[in-house]
Amino acid sequence: QKEVEQNSGPLSVPEGAIASLNCTYSDRGSQSFFWYRQYSGKSPELIMSIYSNGDKEDGRFTAQLNKASQYVSLLIRDSQPSDSATYLCAVIRGGMYSGGGADGLTFGKGTHLIIQP
Amino acid sequence: DGGITQSPKYLFRKEGQNVTLSCEQNLNHDAMYWYRQDPGQGLRLIYYSQIVNDFQKGDIAEGYSVSREKKESFPLTVTSAQKNPTAFYLCASSTVLNTEAFFGQGTRLTVV
Numbered sequence: 001q002k003e004v005e006q007n008s009g010p011l012s013v014p015e016g017a018i019a020s021l022n023c024t025y026s027d028r029g030s031q032s033f034f035w036y037r038q039y040s041g042k043s044p045e046l047i048m049s050i051y052s053n054g055d056k057e058d059g060r061f062t063a064q065l066n067k068a069s070q071y072v073s074l075l076i077r078d079s080q081p082s083d084s085a086t087y088l089c090a091v092i093r094g095g096m097y098s099g100g101g102a103d104g105l106t107f108g109k110g111t112h113l114i115i116q117p
Numbered sequence: 118d119g120g121i122t123q124s125p126k127y128l129f130r131k132e133g134q135n136v137t138l139s140c141e142q143n144l145n146h147d148a149m150y151w152y153r154q155d156p157g158q159g160l161r162l163i164y165y166s167q168i169v170n171d172f173q174k175g176d177i178a179e180g181y182s183v184s185r186e187k188k189e190s191f192p193l194t195v196t197s198a199q200k201n202p203t204a205f206y207l208c209a210s211s212t213v214l215n216t217e218a219f220f221g222q223g224t225r226l227t228v229v
Contacts, residue, residue, distance in 0.1 A: 004159070008157075032215065032216070032217075034217055042222070042223075043207055043220040043221060043222050043223045044160070044207070044220050045220075046217055046218075046219060049217050088159060088160070090160075092215045092216075103165060103167075103173070103214050103215055104150050104162045104165045104175060104214075104215070104218075105150075105160070105162070105209075105218055106162070107152075107159035107160040107161075108159050109157070109158055109159040110159055
């Protein structure tokens, strides 16, 4: 089982609609969760972090975490063409007590999001 | 301006050569990381360091080496033992280990 899984897409969403990006993770001991945005040929940019169950809102972005289901999502409201990018889900694993591996972020392969004007 | 600087932006390596990628940060972060990204893939951890003069292997350390002689600097050497080094290399740092990380602009390495 892959540690962090995302649908690779592409996910196509009309401009102004809500884009919903999903991520599941396998290490039940994981405590910290992040969403990064990566434009083609560029480095990842942190857009959201979430540490506890529930929703966290920042502008047009909402991160949702459900530790029981090992599921984290990102909602983008009022999608703009500039939101078109690859969105990477990243998790900090639980470490040795959860059977995790090395420290640092573990990334999914990313979801390619396309906002259609 | 505070940030993470990687150099060079593009690097070409001949077969059998070692090359060193530079990463410098002025954010006063204790932890630094090196990741590798292949086309259509997520990032994979090569090495990380949480303190000067100490570093740990990540998931794909074979064929790579690092040093951490200064808090600000974490260079990565891609050795000739790395059989498939062509990739996008990303350096990151965080205040302490296992918190949100911030990335440099990356180095694109190509074997010629």
